[in-house]
Amino acid sequence: MSDNSEKMDAMTGDNIFSFSQSLERMDGDIELLVEIADLLSEDCDRLLPEIREAVNSGSADKLMVSAHTLKGAVSNIVAPAVFQAAYALEMMGRNRDMADAETAYIELEKQVDLLKPMLESISLEDAA
Amino acid sequence: MRILVAEDDPVTRRLLQGLLEKWGHEVVATTNGLAAWNILQGENAPQLAVLDWMMPGIDGLEICQRIRERAVAPYIYILLLTGKSEKQDMIAAMDAGADDYIAKPFDSRELRARLRAGERVLNLESELINARETLRKQATHDPLTGLPNRLLFSDRLKNKLEDSRRHNKQLAVLFMDLDHFKVVNDTLGHNVGDMLLMVVGDRLKDCLGDHTTFARMGGDEFTILSEIESPEEASGIAEKILKSLSEAVFVDNREFFVSCSIGISVYPSDGDDVETLVKNADTAMYRAKEKGRNNYQFYVQALNTAAFQRMAMEVSLRKSLERQELVLYYQPKVDLKTGMMLGAEALVRWRHPELGLISPSDFIPLAEDTGLIIPIGEWVIHEACRNNRMWQDAGLPRVEIAVNVAARQLQDANLTQVIQEALIQTGLEPQYLSLEITESTLMHSPDFAAQILSELKDLGIHIALDDFGTGYSSLSYLKRFPLDAVKIDQSFVRDITTDPDDAAIAGAVVAMAHSLKLKAVAEGVETLDQLEFLRSLGCDEMQGFFISRPVPAEEFVYLLEEAKRTSERPVIIAA
Numbered sequence: 001m002s003d004n005s006e007k008m009d010a011m012t013g014d015n016i017f018s019f020s021q022s023l024e025r026m027d028g029d030i031e032l033l034v035e036i037a038d039l040l041s042e043d044c045d046r047l048l049p050e051i052r053e054a055v056n057s058g059s060a061d062k063l064m065v066s067a068h069t070l071k072g073a074v075s076n077i078v079a080p081a082v083f084q085a086a087y088a089l090e091m092m093g094r095n096r097d098m099a100d101a102e103t104a105y106i107e108l109e110k111q112v113d114l115l116k117p118m119l120e121s122i123s124l125e126d127a128a
Numbered sequence: 129m130r131i132l133v134a135e136d137d138p139v140t141r142r143l144l145q146g147l148l149e150k151w152g153h154e155v156v157a158t159t160n161g162l163a164a165w166n167i168l169q170g171e172n173a174p175q176l177a178v179l180d181w182m183m184p185g186i187d188g189l190e191i192c193q194r195i196r197e198r199a200v201a202p203y204i205y206i207l208l209l210t211g212k213s214e215k216q217d218m219i220a221a222m223d224a225g226a227d228d229y230i231a232k233p234f235d236s237r238e239l240r241a242r243l244r245a246g247e248r249v250l251n252l253e254s255e256l257i258n259a260r261e262t263l264r265k266q267a268t269h270d271p272l273t274g275l276p277n278r279l280l281f282s283d284r285l286k287n288k289l290e291d292s293r294r295h296n297k298q299l300a301v302l303f304m305d306l307d308h309f310k311v312v313n314d315t316l317g318h319n320v321g322d323m324l325l326m327v328v329g330d331r332l333k334d335c336l337g338d339h340t341t342f343a344r345m346g347g348d349e350f351t352i353l354s355e356i357e358s359p360e361e362a363s364g365i366a367e368k369i370l371k372s373l374s375e376a377v378f379v380d381n382r383e384f385f386v387s388c389s390i391g392i393s394v395y396p397s398d399g400d401d402v403e404t405l406v407k408n409a410d411t412a413m414y415r416a417k418e419k420g421r422n423n424y425q426f427y428v429q430a431l432n433t434a435a436f437q438r439m440a441m442e443v444s445l446r447k448s449l450e451r452q453e454l455v456l457y458y459q460p461k462v463d464l465k466t467g468m469m470l471g472a473e474a475l476v477r478w479r480h481p482e483l484g485l486i487s488p489s490d491f492i493p494l495a496e497d498t499g500l501i502i503p504i505g506e507w508v509i510h511e512a513c514r515n516n517r518m519w520q521d522a523g524l525p526r527v528e529i530a531v532n533v534a535a536r537q538l539q540d541a542n543l544t545q546v547i548q549e550a551l552i553q554t555g556l557e558p559q560y561l562s563l564e565i566t567e568s569t570l571m572h573s574p575d576f577a578a579q580i581l582s583e584l585k586d587l588g589i590h591i592a593l594d595d596f597g598t599g600y601s602s603l604s605y606l607k608r609f610p611l612d613a614v615k616i617d618q619s620f621v622r623d624i625t626t627d628p629d630d631a632a633i634a635g636a637v638v639a640m641a642h643s644l645k646l647k648a649v650a651e652g653v654e655t656l657d658q659l660e661f662l663r664s665l666g667c668d669e670m671q672g673f674f675i676s677r678p679v680p681a682e683e684f685v686y687l688l689e690e691a692k693r694t695s696e697r698p699v700i701i702a703a
Contacts (some may be wrong), residue, residue, distance in 0.1 A: 025143075027236040032146040039139045072211065073139040075233035 015081050016111070017118045022077040030122075036076060037119035043073045044082075044112050051089060051108065055101045063101065064093030070108075077119075081111040129247065132177040133157045134164035134191075135209065136184055140232070144178060144209075147236055151243070161186030168195060168204060175202070176246050178230075181210040181221070189224045196225035203253045205246040209234070270344040272322055273329030281343035285353050285402045288341075292355070292395060299395040300362035302352040303409035304369060307387045307421040309348035316382075323379040328386065335372035336365070347450075351406065359394050359426065366390045366424035389416035390424035398427045411440055442498050444480065445491055449503055453479050456511050457678035458529070460687055461649065461671045464663045469691040471528035473564065473671060474512040475678045476504065496536055505537040506546050513554040513561060515681050520560070524688040525695065528590065530562040535569040539576065544583045551587070558588035564615065566594045570605060578609055585610040592649065597633060606644055614641045616667070618652025625657045638665045 026032040047070040054062035067089035074082045085108035092101050131153045135141040138159075145155045156174055158164050162185040168177060177195075179188035186194075188208050195204055208226040210217065221229045227249065228242050268280035276284070285301065292299050306328065313321035325348065332342050332350060341353040352369070356362050369390060377384040391412025399405040412427035419425060448454055458472040478486040495501040508531050516529045537543055551558055563584065570577045570593075581591055592613040593606070597620055606614070616637050620630045634650070641648040650662045653672030662670060676687065 025233075025236050027147055027150060027240070029146065029150055032143070032150065035146065036139060036143050039142055043139055069137065072137050072232065076139050076143045 016079060016114050018078040019122070022079075025077065033077075034122055037122050040073055040077065041116055041119050043070065044116060047073075048109065048112060051105060054093070055089075055098070055105045058098055060093045060096040060098060062093070063098070064090055067093060079115050082108065082115050085111050129176060129250075130154045130156065130172070130174040131243075132164060132167055132174040132179075134159075134161065134177065134183060134188070135180040136160060136182075137180070140180070140209075144239075147239060148178075148243075151240065153243075160184045161188065161191055165191050165194060173202070173204065175250050176205045176207065176243070178207045178209055179226075181208055181212065188226075189221065192221070192225040203250070205250050207242055207246060273326055273344050275329050275332070275350075276341065276343040278343065278345045281341065281345070281351055281353065282402050282406075284341045285405065288353060288355070289395060289400065289402065289405075293400075298356045298358070299405075300352075300354050300356045300359070300365065301393045301395070301405045301409045302354070302362065302366060302369070302424075303345075303391045303393075303406065303413040304350045304352065304388050305390075305413050305417070306348035307389055307417075312384070316380075320380050320382070324377060324384060324386065327377050327379060328373065328388075331372045331377075332369065335368050340365075351409070356394070359392075362392045362394065362426075363424070366392060370422065370424065387422035389413050389421045391416055391427060392424060393427040410443065414440070414443060438494065441491070441494060442500075445478070445494060445498070445500055448478055448480075449507055451481075453481065454504065454507060455479055455680065456508065456515065457680055458515075458684040459671050459678040460676050460684075461530075461669050462675055464650075464659070464667055464670050468695070469525070469527060469687065470669060471530065471560075471562070472684065473530045473532075473678075474508060474515075475532075476508050492534070496534055499536065501534045501536050502540055505534060506550075508532075509547055509561075510550040510554070513550045513556040516560055517554045517556040519685065519688055520556075522685075523692075524685070525691050526560060527688070527691075528560050528562050530564050530590075530592065532564045532594065533569065535566075535572045538565065538569055538580060539573060543580055544587070547584060547589065548587065559590070562590035562592055562612070564592045564594040567596060567598065567605070570609060574605070574608070581610050595651075596637060603640070606640070606646070611644075611646055613647040613649050613669075615649045615651055618650075618672070621650050621652045621658055621662070621672070622654075625655075625661050631661070634662070634667075635665045638667050642666065 023030065023033055026036065047066055050066040051063065051070065054060075054066055067086050071083060071086035071090055074086060085104065088104045089101065089108060092098055092104060131148055133141060133144045133148065133155055135144060135157075136159050141157055141159065145157050148155045156167055158167060161179075161183040164177070164179060164183075165186055167173065168191070177191075179191055181188040188210075192206050192208065195201075195206065206226045206228075208221045208229040209232060210221065210229055211232045213231045218229055227246065230239060230242055268277060268283075269275065270277045285299075288299055291297070306324075309321065309324070312324055325344070328348075328350070329344065332352070336342055336352065343351050345351050352365065354362065354365055370388065373386050373388055377386050391409045391414065393399060393405045393408035393412060395405055398408045408427040412425045416423050416425040455477050457475045457477050459475060460472045461470050462468060463470050476488055476492075478491050480486050492501065495504050512529045512531050516527070520526055533543070540546075547561070547563075550556075551561065565577075565581075585591060590612040591610060592615055593609070593611050594615050595617045596614045598617045614637060616634055620634045620637075623630050624634055625631070638648040647668040648666075649669040649671070650658075650667050651671055653659055653662065653670045653674045655674060658672075659670065659674055679687070
C-alpha cells in the first residue's frame, strides 16, 4: 500500500471509508474505484429521497427495498458506517417496526454526508 | 472468455464488468433476468455467467434451472451472486444448477479465484467434447480417406429413406468398385494402394461436392447416396464419377489410370431398405464388371437369376477370407494295422453368415473358376501348418496333416514359395505336411506338375495321389510323379464287400502301390466290414466316417489327446 493510501485512510477514518480496502476490492484499479465512487454517489442521491419518503409514509416494504438497494450498492466499497445505517433501516422495513425509522434515517443521512465528499475527492493521483 | 454479467444494481454491475474486463474477458452486461435468459439462449452465448440471485423478472435461481433443463446446448458455467449466505441458500443454489456461488460483498481476489475454477471446468468440458467428437468421428469415418464409413452411410441412407417415404421422393444408391485395384496392391504394395484410395476419395469429394453423401465401404468399394428426380439423374452422377477418375492419377511418382465399375439401385423400385438397396447396387456393379468394367449399370430384377446369384456368391466368396469365414475341418487317418492315428486330411468349410456351413463341393468349383482358389488355397496351407504346429507345441502327438491342392494352384508358379513360406512362418517341419493331388489335376499340364512336385518333394513334403481310379489311372504316371501314397477313391470302397469288381480294383491298387513302394490309403470307410476287407488286402491307412467324420480344429484336439493317451494301447480298431 502506498503512503498516499495510508494517509487517505488516516484522514477518513476506517469507519466511514477505507480507501485502501476499497481499492483492494477493485483489484488495485484506481480508475475503476473513481468510476464506482461516482456511481455510488449518484445512487446515494437517488436512493436517499426514496428512503426518506418510505419513512415519512410509513411504508415498510418500500423502506426495506430502498434501504436494501443502498446497502447492496455501498457494499462494493468499504464504508461500514453507511452500510450499517442502511442495514438497520432495511431490517426495520423487513420487521415492519418503523418506530425508530426517523432516527435511523437521520443517522444514515449524516453518514452519507460524511462519505460523499470522500468519494468525490478520490482522484487518479491517490493511487500514486 | 465471453462472460455474462446479470445484475440489477448498477454499482455492482459496473464493478463486475470493470474487474472482468481488466482481467481480459469480454463482458456482456444486462440488468434483468429475462434479458440474461435471452442472451444465454442466443447465438454465440457466453460460456460463463455471473448471475445475481435477486433480479427483476426472472431471478438468478430460475435461470439456473432453465439452463440445466435444456437437452442439447453447450455447457454454461454459472456463478451465482448472492447476498444470502445461509447454508440452505447455498444448497438451493447448487440444486438449481449453479456451479458455484459468491457472497456479496465480494472480494476481487475471491471472484478471480472462482472464475479460474470455472475456466478449468469449462476447459475440461471442452476437452471432453473434443474427445467425444474424435471418438464419434473414428467410429463413423474411414481413417484412410476421411470419408464416412459403412456405419454412417447406412445411418444416413436410413434417414433419407424415411424422409423419401414421407415426401414421395426417389433416391439412388451407387456402388462403386475400382477396376483391377488388387493388381496395384499386389504388385506395388499396400502403401501405394492406400495412396491411390486417398486420391480416389479426393476425386469423389471434388466431383460430388458437399451435398452428396458418399462413403468408403471397405477395400476399394465406395458408395454414393443421392436424392434424384429421375433415374437419369443417377446416370449423370455415375458418368461424372467415371469422367473424374479417367484423368491420370499420380501416386508415388507413378502415373496411374484408374477406372471403376458402378452399380445403381433406385428407391423405391429396387428396394425400400438399406440392406436391399446396397445389395442390389452391389449386384448391379458386378454386372458392370461383366460388361467390361469402366461403366455403370442399373439394377434390374433379372440380376436375381442363377447366373447373377452365382456372381453374388462370387462376391461373398471373395470377401470370405477377409471376413474370416473360412474354417478348416480335420478328418483323421489311421494305420489299418495298429489303429494308431497317423494324421488327418484338412478340409475347408465356409461359414457363410446367412447360408450357414457350406461344403467345399458347393464353393470350390466357383473358387477354381474365378481364381479365388489361389488365395483360398494359400490360406488353407497356412492355416493347416499353423494348427499342426500349435498342436505340436501343446505336446500333442506329431501327425501329418494333408491339404488338397487344386489344378489351378498346381499351375501357379508361386506354389512352392507359398508352401515354403507357410512352413517357415509357422515353424512346422515339412514331413508333417502332405499334399493331396487328384489324377485329373496332374493331367492339366503333367510336365509342369512333375517339376513342381519334385521341388516340393525336395522340401521334404509328402505327396499323395487322390481319388485314384476315377480318372485316367495311367500307371506310367505313378512312376513319373514323386509320390508317397495312393488314395483309393471311396467309390471303390463303398461296395468293396459286395461287388467283386470293386474288390478286385481295390486289391489291384493296393498291390500296385506296394510294388511301387507307395502306401495305399482307403477313403470313405464307413463300416467294420469294409475296414476288415481293406486290412485283408494289406491296405496301409484309412479314413472315413467309421473312424470319424471331419471335425473342427477344436474337436480334433480331443482326438489328438485321445491318441496320446492310447498311444501304447490302440483301441480304435481291435486287432
